[in-house]
Amino acid sequence: MRSVALLQRLLHLVPVLFGVTVIVFLMMSLTPGDPAEIMLANQNATPEQVASLRHDMGLDRSLPTRFVTFVGHAVQGEFGLSLFHRRPVAAVIAERLPATIELSAAALLFALFMAIPLGVVAAVHRGGILDRLATVGSLFGVSLPGFWFGILLLLAFAVNLRLLPVSGAIDFAHQPPGLTGFLVIDSVLAGRMDSLGNALAHLLLPAITLGLPMAAILMRVTRASMLEVLRQDYITFAEAKGLGRTRILALHALKNALLPTVTVAAIETGSLLGGNMVVETVFGWPGLGRLVVESIFVRNYPLVQAAVLLYAVTYVLVNFVADMLYTVLNPRVRM
Amino acid sequence: MTEPLLSIADLRVAFATRQGLVRAVDGVSLDVREGECLGIVGESGSGKSVTFAGVMGLIRPPGRIEGGSIRFEGRELVGLDPQAYRRLRGRDIAMTLQDAQTSLNPALTVGTQILEVLLAHGDDLPSGRARLRAARQRAVDMMTLVGIPAAARRLGDYPHQFSGGMRQRMMIAIALSCRPKLLIADEPTTALDVTIQAQVLELIASIRATLGMSVVLITHDLGVVAEYCDRVAVLYAGQIVESGPTAQVISDPRHPYTAGLLRSVPVLSHLDRPIHPIEGQVPDLIDLPPGCRFLPRCPMARTACHNPVPFHAFAEGRAARCVLAEAPR
Amino acid sequence: MAELLPGRLARLAALTVLAFVLMAAFAPWVAPHDPGATDLFRRLQPPGWMEEGDWAFPLGCDALGRDILSRIIYGARVSIFIGVVVVLIATMIGVAAGLAAGYLRGWVDRVISGLVDILLGFPYLIFAVGLMAMMGPGVLNMVLALAYKEWVVPCRVVRGETLAARETEYVEAARAIGASSATIMAHEVLPNILSPVIVVATVRIAQVIILEASLSFLGLGVQPPAASWGSMVADGRGYILDAWWVSTFPGFAILLLVLSINVASQAVRDALDPRFHD
Numbered sequence: 001m002r003s004v005a006l007l008q009r010l011l012h013l014v015p016v017l018f019g020v021t022v023i024v025f026l027m028m029s030l031t032p033g034d035p036a037e038i039m040l041a042n043q044n045a046t047p048e049q050v051a052s053l054r055h056d057m058g059l060d061r062s063l064p065t066r067f068v069t070f071v072g073h074a075v076q077g078e079f080g081l082s083l084f085h086r087r088p089v090a091a092v093i094a095e096r097l098p099a100t101i102e103l104s105a106a107a108l109l110f111a112l113f114m115a116i117p118l119g120v121v122a123a124v125h126r127g128g129i130l131d132r133l134a135t136v137g138s139l140f141g142v143s144l145p146g147f148w149f150g151i152l153l154l155l156a157f158a159v160n161l162r163l164l165p166v167s168g169a170i171d172f173a174h175q176p177p178g179l180t181g182f183l184v185i186d187s188v189l190a191g192r193m194d195s196l197g198n199a200l201a202h203l204l205l206p207a208i209t210l211g212l213p214m215a216a217i218l219m220r221v222t223r224a225s226m227l228e229v230l231r232q233d234y235i236t237f238a239e240a241k242g243l244g245r246t247r248i249l250a251l252h253a254l255k256n257a258l259l260p261t262v263t264v265a266a267i268e269t270g271s272l273l274g275g276n277m278v279v280e281t282v283f284g285w286p287g288l289g290r291l292v293v294e295s296i297f298v299r300n301y302p303l304v305q306a307a308v309l310l311y312a313v314t315y316v317l318v319n320f321v322a323d324m325l326y327t328v329l330n331p332r333v334r335m
Numbered sequence: 336m337t338e339p340l341l342s343i344a345d346l347r348v349a350f351a352t353r354q355g356l357v358r359a360v361d362g363v364s365l366d367v368r369e370g371e372c373l374g375i376v377g378e379s380g381s382g383k384s385v386t387f388a389g390v391m392g393l394i395r396p397p398g399r400i401e402g403g404s405i406r407f408e409g410r411e412l413v414g415l416d417p418q419a420y421r422r423l424r425g426r427d428i429a430m431t432l433q434d435a436q437t438s439l440n441p442a443l444t445v446g447t448q449i450l451e452v453l454l455a456h457g458d459d460l461p462s463g464r465a466r467l468r469a470a471r472q473r474a475v476d477m478m479t480l481v482g483i484p485a486a487a488r489r490l491g492d493y494p495h496q497f498s499g500g501m502r503q504r505m506m507i508a509i510a511l512s513c514r515p516k517l518l519i520a521d522e523p524t525t526a527l528d529v530t531i532q533a534q535v536l537e538l539i540a541s542i543r544a545t546l547g548m549s550v551v552l553i554t555h556d557l558g559v560v561a562e563y564c565d566r567v568a569v570l571y572a573g574q575i576v577e578s579g580p581t582a583q584v585i586s587d588p589r590h591p592y593t594a595g596l597l598r599s600v601p602v603l604s605h606l607d608r609p610i611h612p613i614e615g616q617v618p619d620l621i622d623l624p625p626g627c628r629f630l631p632r633c634p635m636a637r638t639a640c641h642n643p644v645p646f647h648a649f650a651e652g653r654a655a656r657c658v659l660a661e662a663p664r
Numbered sequence: 665m666a667e668l669l670p671g672r673l674a675r676l677a678a679l680t681v682l683a684f685v686l687m688a689a690f691a692p693w694v695a696p697h698d699p700g701a702t703d704l705f706r707r708l709q710p711p712g713w714m715e716e717g718d719w720a721f722p723l724g725c726d727a728l729g730r731d732i733l734s735r736i737i738y739g740a741r742v743s744i745f746i747g748v749v750v751v752l753i754a755t756m757i758g759v760a761a762g763l764a765a766g767y768l769r770g771w772v773d774r775v776i777s778g779l780v781d782i783l784l785g786f787p788y789l790i791f792a793v794g795l796m797a798m799m800g801p802g803v804l805n806m807v808l809a810l811a812y813k814e815w816v817v818p819c820r821v822v823r824g825e826t827l828a829a830r831e832t833e834y835v836e837a838a839r840a841i842g843a844s845s846a847t848i849m850a851h852e853v854l855p856n857i858l859s860p861v862i863v864v865a866t867v868r869i870a871q872v873i874i875l876e877a878s879l880s881f882l883g884l885g886v887q888p889p890a891a892s893w894g895s896m897v898a899d900g901r902g903y904i905l906d907a908w909w910v911s912t913f914p915g916f917a918i919l920l921l922v923l924s925i926n927v928a929s930q931a932v933r934d935a936l937d938p939r940f941h942d
Contacts, residue, residue: 012781019782027794139930143923145874147881148897148915155904233437240391240432241452241509242425255442274789278878282901293882296797308786308794316785331493332441 005327013320020312025070028305029063079306082295089306093288098181099169100287103280104272106203107211108265114215116261119222120249123230123257134219141216146275150209150282157205165202167284174198206283210275214268221264225257232256259330266322273311338409339366340517340549341390341428346403348385348394355621359385359398361573364646367517372543372550374564374581376557376596380617382573383553387519391430392420407517426456429515433522435502439494439509446490449474449509456513474512480545481508481538500531507538514546521553536563557600561585566652569593572618572628575646579653589655589662592629627657635659674931680924688740695734696720699891703729708907724909726899732909735891736917742803742880742892743921747873750807751865754814759861761815762822763849767830776819783816789878796884806885810872821864825857859936866929870922877918893918 045053054060057080058069073079079089122134158166165171169183176186176195184203187195229235230253238252276289284290288307295303348360360382367373377383388394390405392412405412407428412420424430432438440448453460453470460469471490478486481504494502503523510518520539524532540563543550552564560567560581567585568578569592577590588594595613615632626641627633633640639658646656654660687694706729712719723732765776783791795809829835830853838848879885880894888895893914900910 015778016781016785019778020785023782023786024794027798030798139923139926140919143870143874143919143926145877145881145894145897145915145918145922147878147894148911148918151897151901151904151911151915155908159905233432233434234440236393237430237432237438237506237509238440239393240424240430241455242421242423243451243455244421247451252440252443256440270787271789273787274793277789277793277882281882292793293884296793296884301797304794304797308790311790312786315787330442332495 006324009320009323013316016316017313020316021071021074021309022067024305024309024312025067027308028301029066074306074309080302082300082303085300089303092291092303093306093310095181096286096288096291099183099285100276100280100289102169102182102184103203103206103210103285103287104269104276106207107214107272107275108269110207110211111215111218111268112265114211115218116222116254116258119219119261120226120254120257122219122223123226124249126227131223134223138216138219141212141219144212146209146213147278147282149212150205150279153205153209154282164205165198169202169286170195170199171202206279206285209282210272210279213275214265214272217268218261218265222257222261225260226253229253229257255329259326262322262326262329266319269318270315273315337369339368340408341367341551342404342406343386343390344404344406346386346389346405347401348382348389349399349401351397351399352621357620358401358573358623359620360389362403362646363570363573363575364403365568365575365578367549367551369516370543370547370549371565372540372552372563374560374567375551375553375570376555376560376567377570378555378617380572380620381570383570384521386570387430387521387551387553390519391424391428392417422456425452425510425515426513427515428517428519429510429513430519430521431506431510431523433525435506436494436499438506439502441494444491444493445497445505445509446471446474446492449478449490449505449512452509452512474508477508477512478505480542481505481511483508499527500534503527503531503535504538507535507542511542511546515548517549517551518543519551519553522555523552524554524556524559539563557585557596569596572623573620574628574656575654576629576657577653577655579650583653589649589653589660590629590657591633591635591659593655595632595634671931674928677924677927677931680920681928684740684921684924685744687737688744691737691741695731695737696722697731697734699730699734699738700889701730705729708903708910710907711909723913724907726896726910727903727907732896732913735896736893736914739891739893739896739914739917740921742886742890743873743876743918746803746807746810746876747869750810750814750872750876751869753807753811754868755818755861755865757811757815758818758820759822759854759857762819762824763826763853765819766823766826767845767849767853773823777823780816780819783813786813788813789875792875792879793882793884796879801884801887803886803890806876806879809879810875814868814872817868818861818864821860822857825860826853829853829856863929863933863936866925866932870925870929873918873922873925 051060058066061069077090079093081087082089082092085092118134118137122131125131154166157164170176174192174195174197176183176190176192176199179186179189183199184196187193187199235248235253238248243252276287277293278289279285280287280290281293288310292304292307295301295307343366344364346360346363347358350357350359359380363382363386365373375383375386385394385398389400390407390412392415394400400413403413407423412423415423439445450467450470453473454466457466457470457473460466460473471487474490475486478489483489483501483504489497494505497505507523518539523535523539527535536559539550539552542548552560554560557567564581566579567581568575569584569590570576571592577584577588577593584593585597588597592613595611598611599613613632618628618631624630624641625643627636627644630636630640637658644656644658646654647660648654649660703725706718706721706725708727709721709725709729710717711724712722714724717724721731721733723736726732726735761776765773786794791813792806792809795812796805799805799809826849835848835852838852843851876885877892877894877897880892881898883895883898886892886895896914897911897918900907900912900914903910
């Protein structure tokens with residue numbers, strides 16, 4: 001029964017991923033401006049040279065043919081040449097990906113560590129000062145434009161107080177040997193405490209900026225589901241059993257209340273992935289998000305296309321994994 | 336005569352709402368003697384569940400105990416510090432709730448849910464490694480006692496893997512796992528179908544005999560009380576209107592509400608009686624007039640009923656809150 | 665309206681939203697200066713209360729010497745216009761699609777729900793950025809880029825509500841007396857799903873305003889010299905060390921408007937949601 005449900009969900013992934021690919025392909029194929037001309041711009045290329053490149057890039061073929069080629073290549077991680085870097089798109093993206101993953105993971109951790117305890121406390125002390133503060137805080141959290149809040153944080157902590165670095169992911173002097181590309185992991189692997197500290201200091205403000213809206217939403221979801229759960233008979237029964245308050249809240253209540261939080265956290269990864277572009281731009285973070293924005297301005301469409309597809313596929317998969325996690329957490333769905 | 340196991344005197348519980356103070360329990364006094372089964376009867380909103388939530392120390396804001404006393408084994412429970420109350424709950428006084436479907440935590444195995452009570456209260460369990468093993472053994476014993484087959488193999492199951500009747504048994508096993516002196520069974524049968532109802536009541540009765548504990552059976556069903564309870568107290572609008580030995584109360588009710596209840600339900604021992612529902616509705620518990628609370632619905636109302644009516648004894652072991660209590664009908 | 669927004673805070677928020685709307689509507693009369701007028705002598709001039717400030721330019725000037733207050737006032741037009749128009753278009757499309765999917769079921773539902781699932785596969789901002797990259801910047805393109813995905817939100821709400829409403833007695837009664845599908849949807853189902861749709865729409869306006877500002881901040885939205893809050897923040901980024909006011913005030917305007925909308929709509933939701941009346 002369980003594996004059937006799993007298989008159904010896996011099968012559901014196929015049309016969604018296919019649809020996403022179609023949209024990404026159309027998005028970029030209908031782009032005004034000819035990639036071949038862009039690539040050969042400033043080189044005084046003759047029309048023949050342009051035509052020959054167009055042929056090499058397959059631009060002279062029909063849309064359906066190009067789509068089949070695109071999908072065929074995409075499946076192999078082949079996205080053509082980055083027009084700007086003159087290197088394979090996949091290689092350029094792979095280089096920038098660890099920084100983005102590191103930032104997103106840090107933001108996710110920040111959001112969860114803020115949201116869950118605050119949501120629980122707010123629900124338990126419903127109507128109290130903490131509850132009101134948390135509610136006001138979460139309204140601010142969803143209303144703050146991230147790009148502006150990031151600038152304010154920079155101004156306060158990096159420029160005025162000089163506590164934290166202004167930009168980038170690490171200072172040159174602390175650069176750990178690159179093994180995985182993840183600075184935090186590389187620092188630990190190399191046993192470089194200075195690198196770790198430096199990397200974390202760079203990570204702090206961007207992660208907070210990126211994670212704050214998510215934290216605000218998750219806090220509200222956790223609070224609401226906690227309130228709902230605390231009303232349930234099984235909480236009264238747990239109290240009647242003479243269990244300690246901590247056990248009742250942390251085990252009996254939270255294990256049920258976290259189910260909606262997991263689902264919403266997965267949905268909100270979308271805002272995390274999109275927020276990457278903004279936050280990386282503000283903090284000069286050497287990740288994929290900034291690369292995408294820069295690529296748009298130099299009309300480096302193959303890279304934008306690949307990145308948008310990567311983001312969408314990631315998002316779909318994150319939601320799939322969250323679905324699975326939900327099943328693990330909720331024994332009623334299991335069996 | 337020895338002191339009763341549980342003694343509630345003039346208990347008052349009120350809930351603050353936007354509309355005003357709801358006096359859900361207004362001067363309830365009753366005793367539960369060692370080894371007896373006391374039935375508590377009343378419609379929903381009569382205060383029967385709130386009274387015993389008070390005994391369990393589970394009245395939460397906006398509710399508050401306004402006054403009165405609850406003594407268990409001679410010890411005052413009103414104002415008892417939360418830690419001491421916690422040790423009492425589940426060990427000396429246990430409670431089962433109406434609906435086992437919603438009272439067992441869906442996210443935890445039944446094993447966790449029974450073991451945690453034993454481990455929280457099991458001062459007599461050995462320490463160290465043997466502790467968990469001993470607790471497991473007791474859990475399995477209790478589950479077997481309540482009639483859950485292959486108990487040891489079911490510890491890892493989740494509540495949804497149990498049938499309705501088995502869930503009810505599981506809840507009873509959890510409540511009884513520390514062998515409490517008093518079991519408060521809140522509407523143990525309402526959520527069940529008729530055949531399982533009888534099984535569950537028989538189970539509670541037989542375990543009461545085995546373990547020698549006292550039972551408070553909260554119900555709206557006088558038929559259940561007639562079958563299983565030694566004594567009965569009838570609640571109406573936050574007050575006890577009549578109490579006494581079950582057989583006497585049922586054959587000779589002295590409060591018109593009790594009489595009305597009896598006419599409104601079939602009682603196994605008096606199946607020949609025709610059924611008449613009580614006219615009217617339970618009064619709003621905010622700003623009640625001082626007189627008898629049943630007055631607006633009472634077929635025998637008279638002027639004296641507009642004054643406060645005391646709850647008074649009129650015969651050995653029997654009391655009622657009615658000006659006509661002395662007159663048998 | 666007073667009962668819908670209990671509390672002083674909610675009323676204050678509603679008044680703030682109203683003030684922003686009026687400000688945007690009457691921008692030419694309210695703004696002290698031409699938002700596009702440059703004056704290099706006033707380059708990065710500080711706000712009025714600071715030294716070297718001039719109260720004629722209360723919030724100071726940007727790198728081209730343009731009055732920041734006037735640009736914020738005109739920027740409100742862009743933000744509110746895009747927020748309202750996108751949500752309006754999205755709501756109309758979403759309600760129609762949601763009604764059709766939820767009421768007609770069958771292949772109509774499968775097609776619409778499939779499209780919704782695919783669009784939900786994109787992180788919002790990524791989708792909008794991808795489209796803007798393709799279509800190029802500009803107000804109209806931004807409205808399209810956001811509306812292409814935004815309609816999914818009301819559509820899902822309406823589909824769910826319609827599925828529930830479909831089973832209720834008044835719809836069955838209408839069906840029993842032989843009313844057509846379109847009639848039933850328009851007269852029986854639609855009025856009953858209106859309140860959740862309105863609640864969702866107000867919250868979404870706030871979110872769309874943030875998305876618009878983000879796109880403009882990235883340089884993909886409204887193009888210079890037109891004033892948009894997002895692009896104003898971006899313009900000021902380079903001068904943050906010397907002239908903090910250039911970025912700070914437009915960003916604060918976004919926060920104030922979005923926060924006010926959120927507070928007001930939260931109050932509406934609390935008032936409409938019976939669960940909050942214990």
